[in-house]
Amino acid sequence: MAFHPHLTKLQPYPFEKLKRLFAGVTPNPAYSAISLGIGEPKHPTPAFIKQALIDNLDGLASYPATAGSEALRTAISDWITRRYSIPALDPATQILPVNGSREALFALAQTIINTEENSSGSPLILCPNPFYQIYEGAAYLSGAEPYFANSDPKRNFAPDYKSIPEEVWRRVQLVFVCSPGNPTGSVLSLEDWKELFDLSDRYGFVIAADECYSEIYFKAEAPLGSLQAAQLLGRHDYPRLITLSSLSKRSNVPGMRSGFVAGDAEIIKNFLLYRTYHGNAMSPVIQAASVFAWRDEAHVEENRAKYVKKFAQITPILEEVLDVKLPDAAFYLWAKVDHLNGINDVEFAKRLYEKYNVTVLPGSYLAREAHGINPGQNRIRMALVAEVEECFEAAQRIVAFCKELTI
Numbered sequence: 092m093a094f095h096p097h098l099t100k101l102q103p104y105p106f107e108k109l110k111r112l113f114a115g116v117t118p119n120p121a122y123s124a125i126s127l128g129i130g131e132p133k134h135p136t137p138a139f140i141k142q143a144l145i146d147n148l149d150g151l152a153s154y155p156a157t158a159g160s161e162a163l164r165t166a167i168s169d170w171i172t173r174r175y176s177i178p179a180l181d182p183a184t185q186i187l188p189v190n191g192s193r194e195a196l197f198a199l200a201q202t203i204i205n206t207e208e209n210s211s212g213s214p215l216i217l218c219p220n221p222f223y224q225i226y227e228g229a230a231y232l233s234g235a236e237p238y239f240a241n242s243d244p245k246r247n248f249a250p251d252y253k254s255i256p257e258e259v260w261r262r263v264q265l266v267f268v269c270s271p272g273n274p275t276g277s278v279l280s281l282e283d284w285k286e287l288f289d290l291s292d293r294y295g296f297v298i299a300a301d302e303c304y305s306e307i308y309f310k311a312e313a314p315l316g317s318l319q320a321a322q323l324l325g326r327h328d329y330p331r332l333i334t335l336s337s338l339s340k341r342s343n344v345p346g347m348r349s350g351f352v353a354g355d356a357e358i359i360k361n362f363l364l365y366r367t368y369h370g371n372a373m374s375p376v377i378q379a380a381s382v383f384a385w386r387d388e389a390h391v392e393e394n395r396a397k398y399v400k401k402f403a404q405i406t407p408i409l410e411e412v413l414d415v416k417l418p419d420a421a422f423y424l425w426a427k428v429d430h431l432n433g434i435n436d437v438e439f440a441k442r443l444y445e446k447y448n449v450t451v452l453p454g455s456y457l458a459r460e461a462h463g464i465n466p467g468q469n470r471i472r473m474a475l476v477a478e479v480e481e482c483f484e485a486a487q488r489i490v491a492f493c494k495e496l497t498i
Contacts (some may be wrong), residue, residue, distance in 0.1 A: 095232065097231040097232055097234075098232075100231045101227075101228055101231060101232075102224070102227070104224060105224065105452055105456040105457055106128065106129060106452075108453075108456050109128060109440070109450070109452060109453070109456065112437065112440065112441055112453075113441065113444055116441065116444060116445050117445070118444055118445055118446075118447075118448040119445065119446055119447060119448055122447055122448040122449075122488065123448065124448050124450070125448065125449050125450070125477070125481055125484060125485040125488070126449075126450040126477075127449065127450060127451050127452075127473040127474050127475065127476075127477075127482070127485055128450040128451060128452045128472075128474065129452075129474060129476075130273065130422065130423065130474045130476065131345055131474075131476060132339065132340055132343045132345055132422075132476055133343075133476045133477045133478065134343045134394055134397060134476075134478070135343065136342070136343050136344050137342065137343070137384075137387075137390040139383060139387070139390070140342060140344060140347075140380055140383060140384050140390075143379060143380035143382075143383040143384075144347075144376055144377075144379075144380045146379075147375070147376050147379035147380060148376060150374065150375030150376040150378070150379055151374070151375070151376055153375050154372075155372035155373055155374055155375050155378065156372060157363060157366050157367045157371075157372045158187065158188075158363055159187065159188035159372075159373060159378060160188075160375070160378050160379075160382075161182065161183075162378075162379075162382050163188050163373075163378045163379075163381055163382050163385075164182035164183070164186045164187075164188065165182045166381070166382045166385040166386050167182070167186050167188070167351045167353070167385055168180045168181075168182045168185075168186055168353075169385070169386070170385045170386070171186075171318065171353060173388075174305075174313070174316070175316050175318055175319035175322075176319070177318060177319055177322045178322070178327075180318075180353055180354075181356070184356040184359060184360070185329075185353055185354060185355075185356050185359055186351055186352075186353045186359070187351060187352050187353070187359050187362060187363055187366070188349070188350070188351050188373050188378065188381070189335075189350050189351060189352055189366075189371070189373070190348040190349070190350070190371050190373055191337055191339060191345075191348040191349065191350045192301060192303045192335040192336060192337040192339075192350040193225055194348070194371060195335050195350060195352050196223075196225050196226065196229060196267070196299065196301060196335060197225055197228065197229045197232075198362075198365065198366065198369060198371065199229070199265075199299055199333065199335075199352070199362060200216060200229035200230060200232075200233035200235065200265060201229075201232075201233050201365060201369075202358070202361055202362045202365045203233075203264060203265045203297050203299075203358070204216070204233040204234055204235045204264055204265065205264065206234040206235070211258065211261050211262055212262050213234075213235065213236050213262070214234070214235040214236070214262060214263075214264045215230075215235055215236055215237070215238045215259065215262045215263045215264065216229065216230035216233070216235045216236070216237055216238070216263070216264065216265045216266070216267065217237075217238050217239075217240055217255075217263050217265070217266040217267065217296075218230070218237050218238070218239055218240065218267050219239075219240055219242060219250045219267065219268070219269055219272065220239035220240060220241045220242060220250070220458050220459055220461050220466055220467075221242065221273075221274055221275070221454065221457040221458035221466055221467040222239070222267070222269070222273075222457065222458065222459075223267075223269060223273050223301065224457075226267040227459075229267075235264065235265070237459075238255075238259060238263065239458075239459050239461035239462075240252060240254075240255060241254075241461055241462055241464065241466045242272075242275060242277075242466050247277045247278075247280075247419070248272060248275035248277040248425075249277060249279060249280075249283050252286060252287065252290065254462075260290065260293075260294045260296075261294060263294060263296045264296050264297065265296060265297050265298075265299060266287065266291070266296055266297070266298050266299070267299050267301060268287065268298060268299065268300045268301065268317070269301040270300065270301075270302065270314065270315075270317070271302075271304040271305060271307070271308070271314055271418070271419060271420030271421040272304075272421065273304065273421060273423065273457075274421075274423045274425050274452075274454065274457050274467075274472040275418065275423075275425045276304075276418020276419055276420055276421040276423055276424075276425060277418065277419055278308075278314040278315060278419040278420055279315065279320075280315070281315060281320055281323060281324070284315070284317065284320035284321070284324065285320075285324055288320075288321070288324060288326060288332075291330075291331050291332075292330075295331070296331065297331045297332075297333065297355075297358065298317070298331060298332050298333070299333050299335065300316075300317035300332065300333065300334045300335065301335050302316055302317065302334055302335065302336045303335070303336055303337040303339065303340055303350070304340055304420055304421035304422070305336060305341075305420070306340065306341040306391050306394075306395060307340060307341075307394075307395055307398050307420055307421055307422050308395070308419065308420035309398075309399055309402060309417055309418070309419070309420065310419065314419065314420050316334065317332060317334050317354075318332070318334050318353065318354065328355070328356070329354040329355045330355060331355055331358070332354045332355055333352050333353070333354040333355060333358055333359075333362075334352065334353050334354050335350065335351070335352050336350055336351060336353075337349065337350035337351075338350065338381060338384050338385070340422070341384075341391055341394070342384045342390060342391065342394070343394060344384065347377050347380065347381070348373075348377070349373065349377050349378075349380075349381045349384070397479070398422055398475070400479065401475055401479045401482055402417060402424075402475060404479060404483060405424075405475055405479075405482050405483060405486045406424065408483075408486045408487070408490060409424065409426065409473075409486055409489060409490070411490060412431075412489070412490050412493035412494060412497075413426040413427070413428065413489075413493065414426060414427035414428075414430060415427070422474060422475055422476055423472050423473065423474055423475070424472070424473040424475065425454070425470055425471075425472055426470060426471050426473065427469055427470050428469060428470065428471055429469035431493055431496040431497060432496050432497060434496060435455075435468065435469055436453040436454045436455050436467070436468060436469050436470055436471050437453045437455060437456075439451075439453070439471060440452065440453045440471060442492070443488075443489065443492050446492060446495075447488040447489070447491065447492050448488075449485050449488050449489060449492075451471045451472065451473050451489075452471065452472040452473075452474075453467075453471060454467030454468065454469070454470030454471055454472055455467045455468045455469075455470075457472060473485075473489075
């Protein structure tokens, strides 16, 4: 049988690699299992969202509109205005509800990439490195190739765009940006956005800004968003810019699969056409509950306060033994481990699991070898998504493990 030729280019997901790493390893039965590996929110789903789902079950009797309801698009537009202090986006032309940002990130590449246009070589999708693996899969299955821009620790892990050759930029049709970043927790500055917008103006590529972690942050000022940056820089119609966000982390509802894309009206128009055939309309039940979620900030503030308290307690404990610091945003700690008698990230994760039954994700699983290095190598990602007591216990075990490594 013949299948899509690029399916063979897809690598196993990081968690599949982790499963293989742990195969045959028996964790110490003296300890209960604690996972800091998967970035899945564990705080309780707000009761009012659950009730909204129940109250709108009649929506199951109707086919959903691909464009989403006017009520949902308006609620999203209102939230964007409140959150970023920018003029309201047109709910009819600049906003489209989607089934979570993951699905939209993948599908957007199918809409954007033109395999017939590039005379200088196959089209490229520029991805940060380390990165969310959907970006890579979206590139391959849209007929493009991924090009990895390594993060620069000296620039708060922002991708090093200046090092990218001119001949590469000429082939780039789409750039994925993740801010706040996974796994680094870094946030792009206004200067970073200006650099990227200038490059987009010069080379004509689309920017897809993945902002699903925007509401989990640790400073008084909320992270700068791409739409907000565009407004500050006079780009009022958001040329070649699409922002993607989601309720999953903000409202602790990853199972609802509810998010949106917003920005350039011409891109939204064509993405709607693609989605009409793709068949990924959001359930009316989910749409109705999402309106309630986007219109309420109290639960978001409560959720964020939990993360602030948790990271304030856990980060200093881990700083005693790991090269790690409080991130700008998101719910990950991105720690270096090779100072511990030269241990690498993969061996660290395997031995920690075996001795203390704590799961962390090797940083090299979240990156690719590019330009001579794997920027995730010798780092681990810890997702502090559980309640504070469980995270505290995990931190204590990690401290004990690290101290054993240095004896």
